[in-house]
Every structure is written in structure tokens, then in C-alpha cells.
Amino acid sequence: MHPSVELVLNHDSDDHGSLADRVAPLTDEFRLWELMSHYNWDEGFEIPLAVIRHPRCDRALALRLFWDLDDAAKEYLGSDTTDFGASYAPYDAEEAARVEEYCRILTEGLRHGRFPLGRNSFDTGFFGTDDPTLTERQRKLRAAKTALARRDYDDAFLHPAVAVA
Known part of the structure; x- marks a missing residue:
């Protein structure tokens, strides 16, 4: 693990005020990916x-945060956002507000294209039927899965992200 990622993950539990500041020096999308790959979501x-x-x-x-790493943003997207905070009542008010802000920024950012393509890739499992590695059966399944998902999600949440060189 890269030392800059370890620094964020192995913080002193009494030093919560500086956690966000420790993320800022991470210089590229690979370090952010690595950080979230090892992050313990119980820490908030x-x-x-x-x-x-x-x-x-x-x-x-x-997209990976939305689909794979935590369900809060999917719940937020599918809920009446005025009641969303109630589902996070066990958290203190500050953490509940943080969860809601995270969900809002993530869902709006994906919907409105605010996250740029980078050097990471993520296959959502939707679209991508032109992938030459897929069999004909896999293409048909993916197309059907995409059609079903489009009932509940905008295309912005479904299109895979392919790394740019």
C-alpha cells in the first residue's frame, strides 16, 4: 500500500478534524481508488x-462508490430526500448531514457529468454490449439487464467508465 494512503487509513482516532485534510495531498486517481479499496465504512x-x-x-x-462500495447513494437516489436523513438517525447530526451531502454530491455529480474520465476503469455491468470479449449470450444478458436498470436509473449511472490513456 502506498504510504500516503496508509497515512489516511491509519489516523489517530482522536484526530477526526484532520481526516479530510489527509485526503487532499493524494495526487492521483489511483491513490483515491486504493484508499477507498481499503477504507472501513464503519468509520463514517x-x-x-x-x-x-x-x-x-x-x-x-x-461509479464504483455508487454501485459497489456503499448503498447510501443508491438509497438516496431512490428516496424522498426529505426523509432520507431519518434512516441515518443512529448517527449524530453531524455525521447524518455528512452522509446526506456525500449522497447528494455523488448522485448529482454522476448525473451531471461532473466527474471526469481518468485512468481508472469501472464496468457497471450495463451497456458495453460492443465489448469483443463478451459472448453473444453475454451481450443479450447485458442488454436485458440494461433495459431493466433504465427503469430506475439514468444512463449516467449505468454507462461503464473506460480509462483514458
Whole structure:
């Protein structure tokens, strides 16, 4: 693991005020990806919020956060946002606000194309039927899966992110 990522992950539990500041020096989307690959979500949303605010957070990582790493943003997208905070009542008010802000920034950012393509890739499992590695059966399944998902999600949440060179 890169030392800059270890520094964020191995923070002193009494030093919560500086967690977001520790994310800022990560210089590229690979380090942000690595950080979120090892992040313990039980520690809250301060670091994930700092990651999606980071200028190097690319579309692939944002999609991965949305689909694979935590369900809060999917719940937020499918809920009446005025009641969303109630589902996070066990958290203190500050953490509940952080969760809601994380979800809002992530979903709006994906919907409106605010996360740039970067050097990370993420296959959402939707679209991509032109992938030459897929069999004809896999193409048909992917097309059907995409059609079903489009009932609940905008295309912005479904298109895979392919790394740019």
C-alpha cells in the first residue's frame, strides 16, 4: 500500500478534524481508488466525502462508490430526500448531514457529468454490449439487464467508465 494512503487509513482516532485534510495531498486517481479499496465504512463518511470532493476523483471511482462500495447513494437516489436523513438517525447530526451531502454530491455529480474520465476503469455491468470479449449470450444478458436498470436509473449511472490513456 502506498504510504500516503496508509497515512489516511491509519489516523489517530482522536484526530477526526484532520481526516479530510489527509485526503487532499493524494495526487492521483489511483491513490483515491486504493484508499477507498481499503477504507472501513464503519468509520463514517468524512473520508468518502473528501474523496468525491477531490479534483482527481474520476468517473470510474464515483461509479464504483455508487454501485459497489456503499448503498447510501443508491438509497438516496431512490428516496424522498426529505426523509432520507431519518434512516441515518443512529448517527449524530453531524455525521447524518455528512452522509446526506456525500449522497447528494455523488448522485448529482454522476448525473451531471461532473466527474471526469481518468485512468481508472469501472464496468457497471450495463451497456458495453460492443465489448469483443463478451459472448453473444453475454451481450443479450447485458442488454436485458440494461433495459431493466433504465427503469430506475439514468444512463449516467449505468454507462461503464473506460480509462483514458
